[in-house]
Amino acid sequence: MRTFSLFSSLLAISQLLLLLPSAARGSDTLFKGGTVLSFDNVTESVKVLYNTSVLVSGSQIVSIFPQSQNVTLSPGTEVIPSEGKIMSPGFVDTHRHLWQSAFRTLGSNTSLAEYFFRYSEFTQAGTVFTPDDVYYGQIIGIYESLNAGVTSILDHAHHTWSNATALAGLNASIASGARVWWCYAFHNLTNGYTREDQLADFEYLSQYGPWRNSSTTTLGLAYDPISLDPPPLVQTVVNVAK
Numbered sequence: 001m002r003t004f005s006l007f008s009s010l011l012a013i014s015q016l017l018l019l020l021p022s023a024a025r026g027s028d029t030l031f032k033g034g035t036v037l038s039f040d041n042v043t044e045s046v047k048v049l050y051n052t053s054v055l056v057s058g059s060q061i062v063s064i065f066p067q068s069q070n071v072t073l074s075p076g077t078e079v080i081p082s083e084g085k086i087m088s089p090g091f092v093d094t095h096r097h098l099w100q101s102a103f104r105t106l107g108s109n110t111s112l113a114e115y116f117f118r119y120s121e122f123t124q125a126g127t128v129f130t131p132d133d134v135y136y137g138q139i140i141g142i143y144e145s146l147n148a149g150v151t152s153i154l155d156h157a158h159h160t161w162s163n164a165t166a167l168a169g170l171n172a173s174i175a176s177g178a179r180v181w182w183c184y185a186f187h188n189l190t191n192g193y194t195r196e197d198q199l200a201d202f203e204y205l206s207q208y209g210p211w212r213n214s215s216t217t218t219l220g221l222a223y224d225p226i227s228l229d230p231p232p233l234v235q236t237v238v239n240v241a242k
Protein backbone atom coordinates (compact mmCIF):
# COMPACT_ATOMS: atom_id res chain seq x y z
CA MET A 1 0.00 0.00 0.00
CA ARG A 2 1.21 3.49 -0.71
CA THR A 3 0.04 6.33 1.44
CA PHE A 4 -0.51 9.68 -0.26
CA SER A 5 0.34 12.27 2.35
CA LEU A 6 -0.49 15.97 2.11
CA PHE A 7 0.77 17.58 5.33
CA SER A 8 -1.07 15.26 7.68
CA SER A 9 -3.46 13.12 5.77
CA LEU A 10 -3.48 9.95 7.81
CA LEU A 11 -5.88 9.95 10.69
CA ALA A 12 -5.94 6.71 12.51
CA ILE A 13 -7.72 6.11 15.75
CA SER A 14 -7.01 2.97 17.65
CA GLN A 15 -9.02 1.77 20.55
CA LEU A 16 -9.32 -1.04 22.97
CA LEU A 17 -12.35 -3.18 22.51
CA LEU A 18 -14.35 -4.15 25.51
CA LEU A 19 -14.67 -7.88 25.30
CA LEU A 20 -16.09 -10.58 27.46
CA PRO A 21 -13.68 -12.82 29.34
CA SER A 22 -12.86 -15.92 27.41
CA ALA A 23 -10.76 -18.98 27.88
CA ALA A 24 -7.08 -18.20 27.76
CA ARG A 25 -4.78 -19.78 25.19
CA GLY A 26 -1.05 -20.36 24.91
CA SER A 27 1.56 -17.66 25.62
CA ASP A 28 -0.92 -15.60 27.60
CA THR A 29 -0.17 -12.51 29.64
CA LEU A 30 -2.49 -11.05 32.25
CA PHE A 31 -2.08 -7.38 33.18
CA LYS A 32 -3.84 -7.44 36.49
CA GLY A 33 -5.72 -4.60 38.12
CA GLY A 34 -4.65 -1.51 36.21
CA THR A 35 -6.45 1.55 34.91
CA VAL A 36 -7.53 1.06 31.32
CA LEU A 37 -8.19 3.95 28.95
CA SER A 38 -10.83 2.61 26.62
CA PHE A 39 -13.30 4.25 24.24
CA ASP A 40 -17.07 4.47 24.38
CA ASN A 41 -18.47 4.14 20.87
CA VAL A 42 -21.88 5.49 21.94
CA THR A 43 -20.69 8.71 23.57
CA GLU A 44 -17.57 8.85 21.37
CA SER A 45 -15.40 9.72 24.32
CA VAL A 46 -12.66 8.17 26.43
CA LYS A 47 -13.92 5.65 28.93
CA VAL A 48 -11.78 5.01 32.01
CA LEU A 49 -11.96 1.54 33.52
CA TYR A 50 -10.50 1.34 37.02
CA ASN A 51 -9.27 -1.85 38.72
CA THR A 52 -9.38 -3.66 35.41
CA SER A 53 -7.41 -6.56 34.01
CA VAL A 54 -6.37 -7.14 30.42
CA LEU A 55 -5.69 -10.63 29.09
CA VAL A 56 -3.40 -10.86 26.08
CA SER A 57 -2.89 -14.02 24.05
CA GLY A 58 0.03 -13.89 21.66
CA SER A 59 -0.23 -10.39 20.23
CA GLN A 60 -3.98 -9.94 20.70
CA ILE A 61 -6.13 -8.61 23.53
CA VAL A 62 -8.69 -11.33 24.14
CA SER A 63 -10.53 -9.91 27.13
CA ILE A 64 -10.86 -6.94 29.44
CA PHE A 65 -12.65 -7.50 32.74
CA PRO A 66 -12.93 -6.21 36.32
CA GLN A 67 -10.06 -7.26 38.55
CA SER A 68 -12.57 -8.78 40.98
CA GLN A 69 -13.89 -11.18 38.38
CA ASN A 70 -12.71 -14.77 38.52
CA VAL A 71 -11.31 -15.93 35.20
CA THR A 72 -9.75 -19.31 34.49
CA LEU A 73 -6.26 -18.79 33.13
CA SER A 74 -4.34 -21.27 31.05
CA PRO A 75 -1.29 -22.85 32.71
CA GLY A 76 1.81 -20.74 32.31
CA THR A 77 0.00 -17.44 32.00
CA GLU A 78 2.34 -14.65 33.00
CA VAL A 79 0.69 -12.34 35.50
CA ILE A 80 1.94 -8.75 35.57
CA PRO A 81 0.70 -6.73 38.56
CA SER A 82 -0.57 -3.47 37.09
CA GLU A 83 -1.95 -1.61 40.10
CA GLY A 84 -1.13 2.06 39.77
CA LYS A 85 -0.38 1.68 36.06
CA ILE A 86 -2.26 3.05 33.06
CA MET A 87 -2.92 0.93 29.98
CA SER A 88 -3.90 2.78 26.82
CA PRO A 89 -3.94 2.17 23.08
CA GLY A 90 -0.74 3.10 21.26
CA PHE A 91 -0.70 6.63 19.89
CA VAL A 92 -0.59 7.30 16.16
CA ASP A 93 1.66 10.19 15.11
CA THR A 94 0.30 11.45 11.79
CA HIS A 95 3.06 13.93 10.96
CA ARG A 96 6.70 13.60 11.85
CA HIS A 97 10.11 14.46 10.35
CA LEU A 98 12.13 11.84 12.13
CA TRP A 99 15.56 12.75 10.74
CA GLN A 100 15.29 16.13 12.47
CA SER A 101 15.67 14.51 15.89
CA ALA A 102 19.28 15.66 15.49
CA PHE A 103 18.02 19.19 16.12
CA ARG A 104 16.37 18.26 19.42
CA THR A 105 16.45 21.11 21.98
CA LEU A 106 17.51 23.66 19.35
CA GLY A 107 14.14 24.43 17.86
CA SER A 108 12.08 25.75 20.75
CA ASN A 109 10.72 29.30 20.36
CA THR A 110 11.10 29.00 16.60
CA SER A 111 8.52 30.34 14.19
CA LEU A 112 7.63 28.42 11.06
CA ALA A 113 9.52 30.91 8.90
CA GLU A 114 12.61 30.60 11.08
CA TYR A 115 12.24 26.83 10.97
CA PHE A 116 12.45 26.78 7.20
CA PHE A 117 15.63 28.87 7.20
CA ARG A 118 17.33 27.08 10.10
CA TYR A 119 16.34 23.44 10.16
CA SER A 120 14.54 22.37 7.03
CA GLU A 121 15.82 20.40 4.07
CA PHE A 122 16.30 23.75 2.26
CA THR A 123 19.15 24.77 4.56
CA GLN A 124 22.75 23.63 4.74
CA ALA A 125 21.40 20.39 6.19
CA GLY A 126 20.99 19.19 2.63
CA THR A 127 24.73 19.33 2.08
CA VAL A 128 26.10 18.84 5.62
CA PHE A 129 24.07 15.87 6.87
CA THR A 130 25.58 12.56 5.79
CA PRO A 131 23.49 9.44 5.25
CA ASP A 132 24.70 8.24 8.67
CA ASP A 133 23.50 11.48 10.27
CA VAL A 134 20.08 10.93 8.75
CA TYR A 135 20.04 7.28 9.80
CA TYR A 136 20.78 8.00 13.45
CA GLY A 137 18.43 11.00 13.63
CA GLN A 138 15.71 8.84 12.17
CA ILE A 139 16.15 5.85 14.44
CA ILE A 140 16.59 7.96 17.59
CA GLY A 141 13.37 9.78 16.72
CA ILE A 142 11.57 6.47 16.38
CA TYR A 143 12.86 5.18 19.71
CA GLU A 144 11.84 8.44 21.37
CA SER A 145 8.38 7.93 19.97
CA LEU A 146 8.11 4.36 21.18
CA ASN A 147 9.25 5.45 24.63
CA ALA A 148 6.44 8.02 24.67
CA GLY A 149 3.77 5.49 23.74
CA VAL A 150 3.63 6.20 20.00
CA THR A 151 3.36 2.92 18.12
CA SER A 152 2.64 4.12 14.56
CA ILE A 153 4.26 7.02 12.73
CA LEU A 154 3.62 8.73 9.44
CA ASP A 155 7.04 10.12 8.56
CA HIS A 156 6.94 13.09 6.19
CA ALA A 157 10.40 12.13 5.03
CA HIS A 158 11.96 15.28 3.60
CA HIS A 159 15.51 14.03 4.12
CA THR A 160 15.28 13.01 0.48
CA TRP A 161 17.99 15.33 -0.86
CA SER A 162 20.03 12.47 -2.33
CA ASN A 163 19.51 8.81 -3.10
CA ALA A 164 21.82 7.91 -0.21
CA THR A 165 20.12 10.05 2.45
CA ALA A 166 16.70 8.87 1.30
CA LEU A 167 17.75 5.25 1.62
CA ALA A 168 19.35 5.89 5.03
CA GLY A 169 16.08 7.12 6.53
CA LEU A 170 14.15 4.30 4.98
CA ASN A 171 16.64 1.73 6.29
CA ALA A 172 16.48 3.20 9.79
CA SER A 173 12.69 2.99 9.74
CA ILE A 174 12.84 -0.66 8.77
CA ALA A 175 15.58 -1.49 11.28
CA SER A 176 13.60 0.06 14.15
CA GLY A 177 10.81 -2.49 13.88
CA ALA A 178 8.27 0.27 14.55
CA ARG A 179 5.18 0.71 12.39
CA VAL A 180 6.19 3.49 10.00
CA TRP A 181 4.60 4.93 6.89
CA TRP A 182 7.75 6.36 5.31
CA CYS A 183 6.56 9.03 2.90
CA TYR A 184 9.16 10.14 0.37
CA ALA A 185 8.98 13.93 0.03
CA PHE A 186 9.19 15.65 -3.33
CA HIS A 187 10.55 19.19 -3.16
CA ASN A 188 12.41 21.89 -5.06
CA LEU A 189 15.92 21.69 -3.69
CA THR A 190 18.91 23.91 -4.42
CA ASN A 191 21.64 21.28 -4.04
CA GLY A 192 21.25 19.92 -7.56
CA TYR A 193 19.06 16.94 -6.65
CA THR A 194 16.29 17.59 -9.12
CA ARG A 195 12.67 16.58 -9.16
CA GLU A 196 13.53 14.17 -11.94
CA ASP A 197 16.17 12.62 -9.67
CA GLN A 198 13.60 12.35 -6.88
CA LEU A 199 10.96 10.77 -9.08
CA ALA A 200 13.48 8.26 -10.43
CA ASP A 201 14.67 7.41 -6.91
CA PHE A 202 11.11 7.00 -5.68
CA GLU A 203 10.28 4.74 -8.60
CA TYR A 204 13.37 2.65 -7.87
CA LEU A 205 12.58 2.36 -4.16
CA SER A 206 8.97 1.58 -4.98
CA GLN A 207 10.02 -1.41 -7.06
CA TYR A 208 13.19 -2.59 -5.36
CA GLY A 209 13.42 -0.82 -2.00
CA PRO A 210 14.07 -2.77 1.20
CA TRP A 211 10.62 -1.84 2.56
CA ARG A 212 9.21 -4.57 0.31
CA ASN A 213 10.61 -7.17 2.71
CA SER A 214 9.43 -5.33 5.81
CA SER A 215 6.25 -6.18 7.66
CA THR A 216 6.24 -2.87 9.54
CA THR A 217 7.46 -0.13 7.17
CA THR A 218 5.28 0.97 4.28
CA LEU A 219 6.29 3.25 1.42
CA GLY A 220 4.32 6.46 0.96
CA LEU A 221 4.64 9.79 -0.78
CA ALA A 222 4.65 13.35 0.57
CA TYR A 223 4.05 16.26 -1.75
CA ASP A 224 4.13 19.79 -0.30
CA PRO A 225 4.48 21.88 -3.48
CA ILE A 226 1.36 20.39 -5.03
CA SER A 227 -0.28 23.83 -5.11
CA LEU A 228 2.80 25.49 -6.63
CA ASP A 229 3.74 23.02 -9.35
CA PRO A 230 2.48 23.25 -12.93
CA PRO A 231 -0.45 20.89 -13.53
CA PRO A 232 1.49 18.50 -15.80
CA LEU A 233 4.07 17.93 -13.05
CA VAL A 234 1.32 17.44 -10.48
CA GLN A 235 -0.22 14.85 -12.77
CA THR A 236 3.12 13.11 -13.10
CA VAL A 237 3.48 12.82 -9.34
CA VAL A 238 -0.11 11.66 -8.95
CA ASN A 239 0.50 8.98 -11.56
CA VAL A 240 3.60 7.84 -9.69
CA ALA A 241 1.63 7.75 -6.45
CA LYS A 242 -0.94 5.47 -8.03
Ligand SMILES: [Zn+2]
Binds near residue numbers: 095096097156
Ligand atom coordinates in the same frame (compact mmCIF):
# COMPACT_ATOMS: atom_id res chain seq x y z
ZN1 LIG B 1 6.00 19.02 9.01
